[in-house]
Amino acid sequence: MERSKTASYLGFARRAGKLTLGVQAAGTVKKGVFLLVADETVAKNNRKEIEKLQKKFACPLLYVHGLGDMTGKSACKLAAVRDEHLAAAILNENKSSQV
Numbered sequence: 001m002e003r004s005k006t007a008s009y010l011g012f013a014r015r016a017g018k019l020t021l022g023v024q025a026a027g028t029v030k031k032g033v034f035l036l037v038a039d040e041t042v043a044k045n046n047r048k049e050i051e052k053l054q055k056k057f058a059c060p061l062l063y064v065h066g067l068g069d070m071t072g073k074s075a076c077k078l079a080a081v082r083d084e085h086l087a088a089a090i091l092n093e094n095k096s097s098q099v
Contacts, residue, residue: 004070005089006094007069009090009093010070010090012086013082013083016083018081020033021071023046023049027049027053033057035061035081035091036057036079036080038061038078039076042078046077057080059087060087060091062090062091062094
């Protein structure tokens with residue numbers, strides 16, 4: 001199976017220690033989030049929390065299919081990218097999907 005570029009970029013961010021996984025964990029980050037990547041199957045209440053985080057960090061929000069598979073955590077519904085260049089690369093790859 002071929003990995004998408006988005007999955008590769010998320011893997012790079014994870015190995016660099018610049019990826020925070022989970023809605024609760026992302027809520028504990030004080031600053032420095034450049035992109036929020038959410039799974040499109042996220043529940044309604046979590047979607048509200050994610051939108052609050054988007055306002056808090058003033059960053060783009062991207063919905064993707066299969067975020068858990070991309071990050072290696074099957075139940076993962078949110079990834080906060082804390083590297084500016086990787087966030088820009090992910091956004092360029094998914095220009096039509098961002099909110």
